[in-house]
Amino acid sequence: MRIALDAMGTDQAPASEVAGAKAAVDADPDLEVVLVGDEAVVGPEMERLGVSDRVRLVHAPDRITSNDAPASALRRKPGSSIAVGLTLHKEGGADAFVSAGSTGAVMAGSLFILRPLAGVDRPTVGTLLPTAKGPTLMLDAGANIECKAQHLVQFAQLGGIYMQDLQDLENPRIGLLNVGSEPTKGPEEIQEAYRLLEASHLNFVGNVEGRDIIHHACDVLVCDGFAGNILLKFYESVAGFLIDHLRSRLNQGGLGSVDLEEAVRVLDYQEYGGAPLLGVNGVSIICHGQSPPRAIQNALGVAAQAVRNGTLEHLTRELDSGAESEA
Amino acid sequence: MRIALDAMGTDQAPASEVAGAKAAVDADPDLEVVLVGDEAVVGPEMERLGVSDRVRLVHAPDRITSNDAPASALRRKPGSSIAVGLTLHKEGGADAFVSAGSTGAVMAGSLFILRPLAGVDRPTVGTLLPTAKGPTLMLDAGANIECKAQHLVQFAQLGGIYMQDLQDLENPRIGLLNVGSEPTKGPEEIQEAYRLLEASHLNFVGNVEGRDIIHHACDVLVCDGFAGNILLKFYESVAGFLIDHLRSRLNQGGLGSVDLEEAVRVLDYQEYGGAPLLGVNGVSIICHGQSPPRAIQNALGVAAQAVRNGTLEHLTRELDSGAESEA
Structure with a gap:
């Protein structure tokens, strides 16, 4: 089991990545991590933290930043950590990336390099929302x-298998x-x-309203990327704001000892x-740019x-059977 | 200043309505409220609470419930509190409703009875979101x-005037x-x-992302009703869930005395x-079906x-000047 990890991804790169890789291999004796990044900065950090020999380094001289246009940056920077890692x-040197x-560059790179799975029109990014x-x-x-209706149905297929396995x-x-x-x-x-999902073999529970999400009305919530992007960013910001606001109010009341982090862990994205x-021919996981080591x-x-459970094979099989039942 | 209040609207009708009307006229010596509803239930409640003689009753025998299809219910029940109040x-017997x-019936009734303002294609419901x-x-x-682009621009015009006045x-x-x-x-x-708003005389600050809303990135947030409905219902439910969750966690920790209601008042919809x-020829305000007296x-x-500030006249003038500058 060997996973390629972009060592130049977070805002704190490569510190979060090297520390996260070290913690992961220490916790899982069957895991190897290949750090992909500039050896001039990643090497010293590996030495400093004293990583296991199950953490190795593959040199990638370039870095794509959020200022780069994703698709053209991939062409202009073939030595980027994203292109080299994918x-x-x-090519089989790693089981996942x-x-x-x-996000745009990982998405574009995964499409160009890994290619979409047969039967998938639109590979999609899923996010785990914490609920009650x-x-x-x-x-x-x-x-x-x-998105068109058939894209939403494909999201449902892909998301269903992912949640089954993960x-x-x-x-x-x-x-x-x-x-x-x-x-x-x-x-x-x-x-x-709605009509297509109702006619499918999926466990479709119907429409879910904004107010139902937090009560865990479903395991897979299908929507277009416009609604999804707005909902996700709003959720993250409201949770963060409420925690800050409550902390300041409780501190004013002399209750500084209340462990709010613990109280609101239910809304902690890092856990996930x-x-x-989903929908590319590989296992590609995207993290938040501010990920601390624990999130990595x-x-x-x-x-x-995902690799151990054979999620990619399950996805391929599900899409095949979908194609057959349509034929 | 006389306002018609549907006395049969809330789930607790007419108790919330009569108590809310009593509190409102007690707080504002120039205000009269006309309660519109079934005299057999509203009358006794008025007597029980001992309302001022600035709270009067107009009989409306019928009630439209959320199970009724809005448009047909208005036709089938001409004696409904919504139809009678509007x-x-x-007809000038009240300055606002x-x-x-x-919500659907108030919306439909306002369109049919008050009629849209000249220049408004789509009257719209606005909601005040609490932010930091x-x-x-x-x-x-x-x-x-x-919504089409020109509908979004009209929402911006209507919302801008409303926030200016209110x-x-x-x-x-x-x-x-x-x-x-x-x-x-x-x-x-x-x-x-975006292009139309940028070319307009409005104070357009550009696109606002989901993460910006809670930080009060704008005073008027324009969107279609799909995104707006989902965002609003999600927000209400997340705020409610977090308050319940924190209360239970803090109580477990022996901190039952923390006044969470006070701490999270920042997110309290009732305040607003x-x-x-907006966009009909009148002042029509829609409340939550579970409104307590304070919300009413x-x-x-x-x-x-809105009546005192002449908001309706401002809206009419703004729409006229918009039409002129296009001509």
Whole structure:
């Protein structure tokens, strides 16, 4: 089990990456991590932290930043950590790829280098939203701004298999983000997706409204990337704001000892370790650019679990059987 | 100053309505409230609470519930509190109308009875979202699921005037809900709305992302009713969930005395008193179906302020000048 980790992804690179890799291999004796990045900065950090010999380094001289246009940066910088890491995965030198770099560049690189799976029109980024009773995989989280009904149905297929394998759910509940529970609510493409999902073999539980999400109304929440992006960014910011606000109020009241971090762990994204890119021919996990070592460690754990469970094979099989039942 | 209040709107009707009306007239010596509802239930409640003689009753025998289809219910039940109250406003017997009844029925009734303002294609429901630094008026909040660019621009005009008058803002900042800050982000109709808003005389501050809302990036947030509905319902439910969750955690830690209600008042919708229906020829305010008396009182206060400030005249003038500058 060997995972390629972009060592130049986070804002604190390569410190978060090297520390996260060290923690991950220390916790999992069967795991190897290949750090992909500039040896001049990654090497000294590995030495400083004294990593296990199951953490190795592959040199990649270039770095794609969030200021680069994703697609052209991949062409202009073939030596970038994202391009080198994905190629390593593609050619079998690693079983998966994890990066906290530019989401657009990881997405574009995964499409160009790993290629989409047969039967997938639009690979999609999923994000695990913390809810009152467990995580909900929301997809698309921003990669595909406008979607047709069949794209939404493919998201449901991809997300269902992912949650089966990664969260050990037998029959994940698929919900469709909408403004009401009735099948006739919302824009035409969502009404059509409702009909297609109802006719499918998926465990479709119907429309899910904004107010239902936090109560864990479904395991997989399907939406276009416009709604997904806005919901995700809003959620992260509201949780962060409330924690800061409450901390300041409670401190004023002399209650500085209250462990708010613990109290609001239910909303902690770091626990979930990265957003899977689903529908490409490989295992590609995208992390937040501000990921601390624990988030990197968790993302490596998620990637390892996806490889061990054969998630890619399950996805391929599901898409094949979907194609057959249509034929 | 006389406001018609649907006495049959809330789930607790007419108790919330009568108590809210009593509190409102007690606080404002120039205010009269006309309760519109079934005299057999509203009369005794008025007597029980001992309301001022500035609270009167107009009988309306019928009630539209959330199970009724809005448009047909208005036709089938001409004696409904919504139809009677709006007609009273239309004919000059009241300066405004406030209801916590079916949003769809108040919307449909306002369109049929008050009629849209000249120059408005789509009247819209706005909602005040609590943020870190004050309220943001989000519109559309769910009345218009799919919108063209010119509808979004009209929402910006209507919302700008409303915030000027009701929140005393000189030059409200208009933001466009989108997935990135660049003008080329998002669906085509939003890109077109960006260009139209930039060319307008409005104080357009550009695209606002999901993460910016809580930090009060704008005073008026323009979006279609699909995104608005989902965001609003999600926000309400997350705030409620977090408060419950924290209360239970803090109680476990023996901190039951922490006044969480006070700490999270920043997110309290009741403070803002109702959602204005903008773009009809009248003042129509919609309240939450579970409004307690304080929310009803605040909604009556908002309606009174809109009347005193001449908001309807301002809207008419703004739309006229918009039409002239296009001609």
